[in-house]
Amino acid sequence: MTAVRNLALTCVALAFLSGVADAQTYPNKPIKIIVSSSAGSFPDLSARTYGQQLSERLGQPVVIDDKAGAAGQLAADLVAKAPPDGYTLLVCTPGPMTVGPHANKVPYDPLQDFAPITLLARVATAFAVNTSMPIQSFQEFLAYAKAHPGALSYSHSGNGSLMHLGGENLKLLTGINMVGVPYRGAVASGTAIGAGETQVGFSDLLTVLNLREAGKVRILAVVDPARSTFAPDIPTAAESGIPGYDAGGWAMLLAPARTPPDIVAKLNAEAKRAFELPEVRQVLTKAAIDPAIMSPADTAALLRNDYEKWGKVIKEAGVKFD
Secondary structure, three states: OHHHHHHHHHHHHHHHHHHHHHHHHOOOOOEEEEEOOOOOOHHHHHHHHHHHHHHHHHOOOEEEEEOOHHHHHHHHHHHHOOOOOOOEEEEEOHHHHHHHHHHOOOOOOOOOOEEEEEEEEEEOEEEEEEOOOOOOOHHHHHHHHHHOOOOEEEEEOOOOOHHHHHHHHHHHHHOOOEEEEEOOOHHHHHHHHHHOOOOEEEEEHHHHHHHHHOOOEEEEEEOOOOOOOOOOOOOEOOOOOOOOOOOOEEEEEEEEOOOOHHHHHHHHHHHHHHHOOHHHHHHHHHOOEEEOOOOHHHHHHHHHHHHHHHHHHHHHHOOOOO
């Protein structure tokens, strides 16, 4: 019995030492970052910005591989099944991790099959109203919606999108009644508000800023945890009467589950260093992207919170996916 126990302890020790050795020599070959979105998207830009800095610092090539198939689930599945050695990473949006798994069966567990490293960035999502409406603020919008149940339609970027879920969550949280109208993407959703096809709705911040300059919309709030550094004059929905409300998008960096903690810590530290560089922040801010680095533990907590939040909204609102 003693011999068996000693053998077991030896195996544990060897496994631990192997992990330490891997972390000390990491990286000694190219790193691949698989992105769950298409080239040119904000997760792609976030990944390329991080990858360039990582390559320069660690002395190994970092390859960016965009795989947007199956709403990002293809990318997530590839990383979930990759060796947990830090050489295959994932940059993804909430879709394949916190929304898609509630809509259909996916071949991975978003909470068990990944090691969260950090949130990389957030992209500002805005809520706007057509200028023909007698609404000047987010609080006035809520009052108007409550006084005119069912009279307002809101545009969003497609059934099952984060903007759609944000609208349905807004209805659940406030008791207002408005009708969602799906469009093909955030730009089309914003254009619909400006054209008066819908009275209110969601879009990316850059689109509605251009529409505001043209006098077509008023931006009532950003639906993110904090104001955008790109347009700090616009308040958050939370500041405007809905504490904790958040329907903004993010780009998260993850590794396969069981990746050595030292490697996760190294990748996290490199992200923090890179995204604090003034030249990096300038590039991201010009694209209305806000750096949002956090600890692995906080990243895991955010992932779990959003997974549970959107699952609840999908169920309670009876959200239908295309």
